[in-house]
Amino acid sequence: MRAFVALVRREYLQHRGAFLYAPLILIGVVTFLIAASFVSGRYHYYASGPVPGTGYRLFDTLYLGISALWGGYLFIALFFYFADAFNADRRNNQMFFWKSMPRTDFSILMSKLTAGLTILPLLVYFALLLTGVVAAAATFVAPFALPLLALPDLGGTVTAYLQVSATALGYLVVLLLWYAPFFAWVGALSTVVGRWSIPLALLIPVVISLFEGVIDFGSAPGGSYLLTFLRERLSFSFDIGALQAAVLANQPIDVPGLLSRLVATTNWLSLVLGLVFAVAVIWAASEYRRRRVLKG
Numbered sequence: 001m002r003a004f005v006a007l008v009r010r011e012y013l014q015h016r017g018a019f020l021y022a023p024l025i026l027i028g029v030v031t032f033l034i035a036a037s038f039v040s041g042r043y044h045y046y047a048s049g050p051v052p053g054t055g056y057r058l059f060d061t062l063y064l065g066i067s068a069l070w071g072g073y074l075f076i077a078l079f080f081y082f083a084d085a086f087n088a089d090r091r092n093n094q095m096f097f098w099k100s101m102p103r104t105d106f107s108i109l110m111s112k113l114t115a116g117l118t119i120l121p122l123l124v125y126f127a128l129l130l131t132g133v134v135a136a137a138a139t140f141v142a143p144f145a146l147p148l149l150a151l152p153d154l155g156g157t158v159t160a161y162l163q164v165s166a167t168a169l170g171y172l173v174v175l176l177l178w179y180a181p182f183f184a185w186v187g188a189l190s191t192v193v194g195r196w197s198i199p200l201a202l203l204i205p206v207v208i209s210l211f212e213g214v215i216d217f218g219s220a221p222g223g224s225y226l227l228t229f230l231r232e233r234l235s236f237s238f239d240i241g242a243l244q245a246a247v248l249a250n251q252p253i254d255v256p257g258l259l260s261r262l263v264a265t266t267n268w269l270s271l272v273l274g275l276v277f278a279v280a281v282i283w284a285a286s287e288y289r290r291r292r293v294l295k296g
Contacts, residue, residue, distance in 0.1 A: 003103055007111030011085065012119050018077050019120040023070075023127035027134065034138050059139040059152060060160045060253070063132050067168040070131065074124040074172075075179070078116055080198070082187035085112050086285065087194045105286035109187070113282055116183060117176050128168060132161050163253040170259045178236055178271055184278035188285035205230060233270070 012019075086109060139152050182201075189197035189204075209224035 004107060004111055007103070007108060008115045008119060011112055011115035012123075014088070015081055015085065015115075015120065016123070018081065019123040023073075023124055024130075027127060027130050030131065031134050034134070058142070059136055059157055060164065062135050062139070063161065063164045064167075064253075066131050066135060067128055067164060070124055070128045071168075071172065071175070074121055075175075077124070078120065078183055079186060081116055081120065082112075082183045083190050083195060083198045083201075085116070086187040086190040087197075105289040106283055109191070109282050109286050109289075110279075112187065113180075113184060113278065116187075117180060121172060121176055125169065125172060129165060132165060136161055160253065163255050166255045167253060167258055170255075170262060174262060174266055174271075175236060177275065178266070181274040181278045181281075182234075184281050188281040191285040191289055233274075 136157055139157065186197050186201045189200055193200055205226055209227045212224050212226060
């Protein structure tokens with residue numbers, strides 16, 4: 001168990017630049033730009049008169065939008081992490097050290113999957129929380145520079161901060177589990193072809209679907225059973241209407257309602273089968289490493 005924890009910690013140490021330092025730098029840049037905009041006076045706000053509650057709603061909407069941006073950053077970073085980390089041991093021969101402990105190839109690769117789905121996303125979530133504090137501070141400063149903006153209520157802002165943070169965490173957990181098989185697929189490919197797994201992860205399903213279309217003459221729904229399945233799997237069903245209603249409502253976001261709707265609309269059987277597929281391809285990649293890489 002200690003060795004597995006050490007493996008996970010190694011992944012953090014090797015990739016903290018993308019998941020810790022880069023987000024902190026981005027937060028610093030955003031904070032500087034916000035402060036500079038107030039100091040320079042180069043801002044515009046158009047309204048015919050004071051708008052009550054705009055400060056509170058501004059933070060609510062702003063923080064939710066920031067959550068979506070950080071989510072996009074995280075999933076792009078994880079895609080490149082899985083495309084590189086599963087092959088990095090071959091370039092610097094670290095896997096010979098870990099196998100001498102001894103550690104199996106499966107445990108080594110599972111530590112990378114575990115780090116990619118837990119430690120690294122938590123670092124970005126921590127950056128999201130810090131960004132929320134910066135956004136809250138900006139909404140309290142803005143009314144002094146823009147008199148038409150109403151000063152937000154402290155209690156309401158704190159409530160909104162906690163509500164949005166909880167909503168973002170709930171969606172983050174479900175989405176990480178939902179897309180785990182795609183990350184595992186990219187990682188497994190990288191053990192064979194290295195960084196070429198980035199294009200091949202997309203090219204291989206396309207080639208298979210084309211071959212499928214030749215065999216059944218394109219009679220499959222959507223032209224391909226595989227592509228139809230992947231489109232449905234990739235398009236995780238966000239309840240946009242519920243999110244918009246939560247943001248536009250003149251009250252704090254209903255976290256229990258949103259999360260219960262998320263639980264109700266998620267295909268949990270498909271999610272569990274996806275996790276089984278993720279473990280299976282990781283096992284196949286570990287067998288490849290054990291049988292072929294060391295012999296090569």
